[in-house]
Amino acid sequence: MNLSKVKKIGLLITYVIGVYIVFPDSAYAMHIMEGFLPFNWAAFWMVAMVPFVILGVRSIKKTVTLYPNLKMLLGMAGAFAFVLSAMKIPSVTGSCSHPTGVGLGAILFGPTAMTVLGMIVLIFQAILLAHGGLTTLGANTFSMAIVGPLVSYAIYKGLKKLGAPQWLSIFLAAALGDLMTYVTTSFQLGLAFPAATGGVMASVIKFMSIFAFTQVPLAISEGILTVMVFNVLSVYSQKELQVLSVFTGKGLPSSKQGVKA
């Protein structure tokens, strides 16, 4: 237990207490429910989603035809998003939300591949669990499977370029991608339901206080879990990671020690 760890824990406790003081009421935080976006907005996000899905299908096809032995790893990235979206975890705001799990796949296979996998998860939850919805599928896909992976991917690439340690790049990529998903959700709801006084921004801030703050500890959890998976991958799947770094043109973990905790 060194000094920086103590500092981190101190920060965390301060955050928890801070959130508790600012948001004592429990809040709801999850995907946008069925029918809860006006028709025009639902249609807008649905259309906005389409080009990314097409790019995603192409990207996956390319990966699978070029490197058929990466199919398993791709399936694992999808499964990771699947399991994390099923976990409704209690948060310091007194409500529950779930992580998205798309950061891992975005780092491995690029952002658009995760658009497709994330959408499949959302369709499963909309049809079988009445969680999220088919009419809001476009908006939810846009936040969780387009913005989230894009943010993760950009942060990972950016931090690697700056020479940040592997584990930090992965952690921040996954955590911030998760967080930005719910910030996007807040914007989507704010745009659809502008406040009578203050307009869109007042509304966005209101939804942000519900969605994004609940998500902060979950985003940290997702970041840590993603680092854990990479720790294992960098030991046992070095070949796959090296192959991936070839065609995405970025340095992936290839060190034998794995990612430093």
Add this chain to the structure above:
Amino acid sequence: MKPIAKNGILLLIVVVLAFGPLFLLRGGEFAGADDRAEKAISTLNANYEPWFKPLWEPPSGEVETFLFALQAALGSGFVFYYLGYAKGKNSVSKRNQS
């Protein structure tokens, strides 16, 4: 540090993050209740009516829990299947090299 020890420590942090709120906010509802978001929307636009209902809803909380558990089980099943597969493949290729 061995990867397993590292991951053990990391897992501990996640467990604290996930279960800590339950102890910190003993009176908390921890609801995922849909009417929370409905309330937020109805204060902004009192006239809004959801225009589409889910095609099918789990008939009870138990069924819903079952389906969420199933989702988690299927997901984690595949994740760990892959990790085991990767570990096995890795040790075989190591043995062949030596």
